[in-house]
Amino acid sequence: MGTTSGGTGRHVRMLVEGLVRRGHQAAVVGPGSVEEAFSFREAGATFAEVPVSDRPHPLNDLRAVLAIRRLTRDADVVHAHGLRAGALASLALRAIRPRTSKRAGAEYQETGRQGIGSQEAGGSTPAGGPSGGKGPGVVVTLHNALTAGGFVGFVYGVLERIVARRADRVLVVSPDLAERMTALGARKVGEAVVPAPPLRPARRTxxxxxxxxxxxxxxxxxxxxxxxxxxxxxxxxxxxxxxxxxxxxxxxxxxxxxxxxxxxxxxxxxxxxxxxxxxxxxxxxxxxxxxxxxxxxxxxxxxxxxxxxxxxxxxxxxxxxxxxxxxxxxxxxxxxxxxxxxxxxxxxxxxxxxxxxxxxxxxxxxxxxxLPDGDDAVESVLGVYEAARSYG
Missing domain, CATH: 3.40.50.2000 (Glycogen Phosphorylase B;)
Incomplete structure (x- = not known):
């Protein structure tokens, strides 16, 4: 994951807690600031600091790609959150594959809102993955869309294409993002289940x-x-x-x-x-x-x-x-x-x-x-992980 102080970090913390409760081993890779903010180690994960900046920087990005490759080589699945982290993980772990048809990611529109935990991003997939080699499955959740244009918008478009062409599974938080990633050639596009934590009672009147x-x-x-x-x-x-x-x-x-x-x-x-x-x-x-x-x-x-x-x-x-x-x-x-x-x-x-x-x-x-809760989110991603794992 990249730098975040809000919803993405809370979501990853929720997934870590649920995965650890179910007996899975979880590791979080990202800037030191996210460990300070969300205490993933406290939730039962290991944590490795790798700077993932908000803006592209060729040398720093190369270092991040190499670090991600080294740190995740023994993982079953790598789940990247956000476009920057998703592009870096995709570059680190997946070779580019031939572009698929626009129909490939249509499952989101057909089934994505019918029920929480539906496995629209799953399905049987031949071994070997998009790269034809072995390694962790790569899942990318896109939590946001860019509303700016100009050079920033151009760079964002390049990162989107990297994720679409390399990730095994792309999870999105809205139908418009699903349509965009499908049009860019993403093979499997699914619904991201991103619940809010339970709301604690008010402490004041x-x-x-x-x-x-x-x-x-x-x-x-x-x-x-x-x-x-x-x-x-x-x-x-x-x-x-x-x-x-x-x-x-x-x-x-x-x-x-x-x-x-x-x-x-x-x-x-x-x-x-x-x-x-x-x-x-x-x-x-x-x-x-x-x-x-x-x-x-x-x-x-x-x-x-x-x-x-x-x-x-x-x-x-x-x-x-x-x-x-x-x-x-x-x-x-x-x-x-x-x-x-x-x-x-x-x-x-x-x-x-x-x-x-x-x-x-x-x-x-x-x-x-x-609305879905944390258990819904974890069960949903476990199904996606199993499909991506067989694909990696």
């Missing part, structure tokens, strides 16, 4: 949280997001600017990131009712106090923040992008990305009509109970 934030009697609109370009927070600021009839909501954003200074300048310059809370370790408390949870992202796969909102029984308003429509189902209101007026209108409806909020809250509670 909603009143205590609202007092801390200075919400008073105003509705509290909560967004849980990294302060980054992908999250579409410029749209949230446009929504907060109004106009509003009745009490003006207080918007609170839990998360940190590179756009903090830029966003704070806009908030200050327009006197917007928006609080940037930074990283928080009391998300359940914030959820309990929130009137509604809003997501404005340009793209998301299966955001853990929305899974947590559903498990907390909160009304959800979100961009209808990536994997969000499947995740939310009928438990929330979806709006096109970047549609500030549409988002504001949906927010008014939830805040001004108690019946709407109550209906969405009840639907969220039901949907939260239906």
């Amino acid at each position: 909603p009143e205590e949280v609202r007092d801390e934030l200075g919400a008073g009697d105003r509705p509290l609109v909560l967004t849980i997001a990294r302060l980054a370009q992908q999250k579409g927070l410029d749209t949230l600021l446009d929504v907060a600017a109004g106009p509003w009839e009745g009490p003006m909501p207080l918007f609170a954003v839990a998360g940190e990131g590179p756009l903090r200074e830029e966003l704070q300048d806009r908030i200050r310059g327009r006197s917007l009712p928006v609080l940037l809370l930074g990283d928080r370790d009391d998300i359940p408390d914030l959820l309990a106090a929130a009137s509604v949870v809003v997501n404005c992202s340009r793209w998301e796969g299966l955001p853990l923040s929305l899974s947590e909102a559903l498990m907390a029984g909160k009304p959800v308003i979100a961009s209808g992008v990536g994997g969000i429509p499947w995740l939310v189902g009928d438990a929330g209101m979806l709006v096109p990305y970047g549609d500030a007026e549409g988002l504001r209108s949906a927010l008014r409806k939830v805040l001004d009509e108690p019946g709407v909020a109550r209906t969405l809250s009840e639907a969220a509670t039901l949907r939260g109970r239906e």
Whole structure:
């Protein structure tokens, strides 16, 4: 895995715990920062530090490829998380194979959402793998999509092609990613099961949280997001600017990131009712106090923040992008990305009509109970591992 401080690291930790409980040996390879953040050794895995940077660097990437090859030579399966780690693992362990037809990865569209744990990425495969040689099976989970263009977008496209042409199995978090990887020649594309951990109980009352934030009697609109370009927070600021009839909501954003200074300048310059809370370790408390949870992202796969909102029984308003429509189902209101007026209108409806909020809250509670858990995720990847192992 590469550098992460959020959902990918939590997901890998969940897989490690489940695999170790079932008697499997697990090793995590990645930057030292991820061991500091997620304590994989504590979960029962071994850990080897290999820097995997966010940006391509030819010499460092070559070193990483050689280290991955050395550290994983005795593994049955190597499961890489994220495009950078996936490309490096694919380069380390798999030779390029002939491009397959676009039909090859179509199982995702046909079966990928019919049931958690379905083995759409499995199936019998002749021994020898795409390289025709021996070695660990290579599974890559793509947790995200790039929304930037230019040189960064070009590099991203190159890495996608490496993964599509070399990995034995590609798991994705949304149908659009499945279509893209299939079009690039991925032989087997399957659904990634990425659940949120169980939501712990709130430690403070909603009143205590609202007092801390200075919400008073105003509705509290909560967004849980990294302060980054992908999250579409410029749209949230446009929504907060109004106009509003009745009490003006207080918007609170839990998360940190590179756009903090830029966003704070806009908030200050327009006197917007928006609080940037930074990283928080009391998300359940914030959820309990929130009137509604809003997501404005340009793209998301299966955001853990929305899974947590559903498990907390909160009304959800979100961009209808990536994997969000499947995740939310009928438990929330979806709006096109970047549609500030549409988002504001949906927010008014939830805040001004108690019946709407109550209906969405009840639907969220039901949907939260239906979502997959850690056992579902582990059982799903074990089936994929068995298929990739026979393929390696």
